[in-house]
Amino acid sequence: xxxxxxxxxxxxxxxxxxxxxxxxxxxxxxxxxxxxxxxxxxxxxxxxxxxxxxxxxxxxxxxxxxxxxxxxxxxxxxxxxxxxxxxxxxxxxxxxxxxxxxxxxxxxxxxxxxxxxxxxxxxxxxxxxxxxxxxxxxxxxxxxxxxxxxxxxxxxxxxxxxxxxxxxxxxxxxxxxxxxxxxxxxxxxxxxxxxxxxxxxxxxxxxxxxxxxxxxxxxxxxxxxxxxxxxxxxxxxxxxxxxxxxxxxxxxxxxxxxxxxxxxxxxxxxxxxxxxxxxxxxxxxxxxxxxxxxxxxxxxxxxxxxxxxxxxxxxxxxxxxxxxxxxxxxxxxxxxxxxxxxxxxxxxxxxxxxxxxxxxxxxxxxxxxxxxxxxxxxxxxxxxxxxxxxxxxxxxxxxxxxxxxxxxxxxxxxxxxxxxxxxxxxxxxxxxxxxxxxxxxxxxxxxxxxxxxxxxxxxxxxxxxxxxxxxxxxxxxxxxxxxxxxxxxxxxxxxxxxxxxxxxxxxxxxxxxxxxxxxxxxxxxxxxxxxxxxxxxx
Ligand SMILES: Cc1cc2nc3c(=O)[nH]c(=O)nc-3n(C[C@H](O)[C@H](O)[C@H](O)COP(=O)(O)OP(=O)(O)OC[C@H]3O[C@@H](n4cnc5c(N)ncnc54)[C@H](O)[C@@H]3O)c2cc1C
Numbered sequence: 001x002x003x004x005x006x007x008x009x010x011x012x013x014x015x016x017x018x019x020x021x022x023x024x025x026x027x028x029x030x031x032x033x034x035x036x037x038x039x040x041x042x043x044x045x046x047x048x049x050x051x052x053x054x055x056x057x058x059x060x061x062x063x064x065x066x067x068x069x070x071x072x073x074x075x076x077x078x079x080x081x082x083x084x085x086x087x088x089x090x091x092x093x094x095x096x097x098x099x100x101x102x103x104x105x106x107x108x109x110x111x112x113x114x115x116x117x118x119x120x121x122x123x124x125x126x127x128x129x130x131x132x133x134x135x136x137x138x139x140x141x142x143x144x145x146x147x148x149x150x151x152x153x154x155x156x157x158x159x160x161x162x163x164x165x166x167x168x169x170x171x172x173x174x175x176x177x178x179x180x181x182x183x184x185x186x187x188x189x190x191x192x193x194x195x196x197x198x199x200x201x202x203x204x205x206x207x208x209x210x211x212x213x214x215x216x217x218x219x220x221x222x223x224x225x226x227x228x229x230x231x232x233x234x235x236x237x238x239x240x241x242x243x244x245x246x247x248x249x250x251x252x253x254x255x256x257x258x259x260x261x262x263x264x265x266x267x268x269x270x271x272x273x274x275x276x277x278x279x280x281x282x283x284x285x286x287x288x289x290x291x292x293x294x295x296x297x298x299x300x301x302x303x304x305x306x307x308x309x310x311x312x313x314x315x316x317x318x319x320x321x322x323x324x325x326x327x328x329x330x331x332x333x334x335x336x337x338x339x340x341x342x343x344x345x346x347x348x349x350x351x352x353x354x355x356x357x358x359x360x361x362x363x364x365x366x367x368x369x370x371x372x373x374x375x376x377x378x379x380x381x382x383x384x385x386x387x388x389x390x391x392x393x394x395x396x397x398x399x400x401x402x403x404x405x406x407x408x409x410x411x412x413x414x415x416x417x418x419x420x421x422x423x424x425x426x427x428x429x430x431x432x433x434x435x436x437x438x439x440x441x442x443x444x445x446x447x448x449x450x451x452x453x454x455x456x457x458x459x460x461x462x463x464x465x466x467x468x469x470x471x472x473x474x475x476x477x478x479x480x481x482x483x484x485x486x487x488x489x490x491x492x493x494x495x496x497x498x499x500x501x502x503x504x505x506x507x508x509x510x511x512x513x514x515x516x517x518x519x520x521x522x523x524x525x526x527x528x529x530x531x532x533x534x535x536x537x538x
Contacts (some may be wrong), residue, residue: 105160107505128157386483413469425470
């Protein structure tokens with residue numbers, strides 16, 4: 001197969017245009033063409049009036065080798081790389097030991113799925129509930145002002161933190177073995193639209209994710225795996241630097257010498273227990289800030305001009321960065337076109353925001369987190385000092401919001417002018433339960449407020465209207481990534497001081513989103529499988 005890149009076609013091109021472009025590029029006749037498939041479709045919107053679609057296609061011809069030789073010097077004509085996934089091992093017959101996977105977020109889900117596909121019958125322990133019950137708890141908290149359930153919410157439960165999300169599926173992690181492709185293929189098998197395989201920056205949307213998560217659970221179980229909900233791991237049995245098993249809330253003990261820690265960035269109690277058990281944990285950088293909401297139409301117009309609203313382009317996104325005079329960097333994070341701001345708390349008395357969208361991305365507002373990078377120098381001390389800072393900021397936000405899980409909010413114009421907001425303008429905040437207007441300058445450290453005040457007008461130069469008076473800020477955003485790293489060896493992916501413990505995914509500091517967590521899940525499944533096979537052989 002031959003991979004062609006940089007094939008540019010008008011936004012409204014007819015279907016046959018792509019085939020014609022392939023024939024023209026390769027200078028072949030239709031008889032020479034066996035078939036083709038789209039590997040990636042993105043767009044180039046640098047000229048808003050003339051946005052073009054940019055394709056990468058895999059083409060099968062009757063003369064692949066001749067064409068590859070003919071275009072040897074053209075970087076846009078190459079041999080299609082082999083992205084086929086092969087499992088690294090199969091469970092030996094009679095293997096008694098079953099690996100334990102803690103957490104059923106994207107990382108734990110893909111670890112368990114791949115272990116199950118290799119015949120290792122994993123046991124998944126998830127502190128939260130199955131996804132439908134979890135959805136009911138979360139929506140009751142959001143929409144009906146029912147109490148926060150600390151074990152069943154936007155962070156905890158089947159599907160993990162990404163279940164009520166935009167389901168954005170892109171990452172910048174290095175992925176030489178194409179594990180990301182494997183994650184996408186599995187998601188399609190579980191019910192995601194095949195378009196995620198070729199659209200640049202694909203997304204799934206909350207409701208679809210719920211069905212996909214259930215499908216993956218059924219596959220793991222059909223392959224001999226076991227998934228236990230409301231099974232919170234409370235303690236780790238570590239002897240002479242080796243894990244022997246885990247203890248659940250309620251006292252039940254499960255033995256295993258292979259335990260995957262895919263616990264996400266919000267399992268603060270579990271982080272504390274890991275430190276108490278002597279597992280090596282260190283503080284790592286993360287970011288803090290606010291969510292900002294604008295009319296989606298403003299973003300669409302700024303990005304797409306006369307092509308705003310075009311069905312192929314959908315709701316526009318953005319990615320912004322500003323390097324401040326005080327040495328801090330401010331950037332947009334987890335941008336949700338046509339989405340909602342959601343209550344992402346998991347601890348009583350603490351408030352944190354995040355964002356999600358449905359597949360259609362057709363809500364009135366665009367939202368993103370506008371965050372400032374911070375490092376352990378900002379929270380010196382023990383490895384969990386970042387967690388303590390997150391908790392302090394979330395408690396302050398809870399108090400500023402009135403102690404009812406209403407988020408504190410402020411209009412951008414008032415935030416920049418340094419006066420509290422009293423009334424909403426044209427942008428209605430989407431956060432539920434509700435928003436209490438006031439002064440957000442007390443919600444973050446002074447350096448972060450100064451940095452965001454400098455960044456918003458700078459962003460306004462890139463997206464006209466970004467610093468509009470009525471745009472609305474809510475907060476706080478503290479869970480942009482894990483505040484800790486549970487360090488592991490590069491080769492066997494086991495904790496640097498606890499044999500058999502495999503720190504994985506976002507909570508351990510090895511992923512930063514759904515796709516990268518899934519990729520890490522596959523890597524860790526392979527490491528566990530190889531270790532189990534070698535242990536059996538030896
Ligand atoms: C509202 C929201 C929107 C988001 N939107 C996107 C997006 O559009 N795209 C994107 O790429 N990323 C998004 N993210 C981030 C993404 O969800 C995470 O990066 C990803 O889920 C991390 O995967 P993980 O498996 O490492 O951890 P998690 O998904 O956090 O899963 C960890 C799981 O472990 C369980 N657990 C924790 N402790 C224990 C214990 N002691 N015992 C048993 N179980 C335990 C938890 O209940 C949880 O289910 C969003 C996050 C949120 C909250």
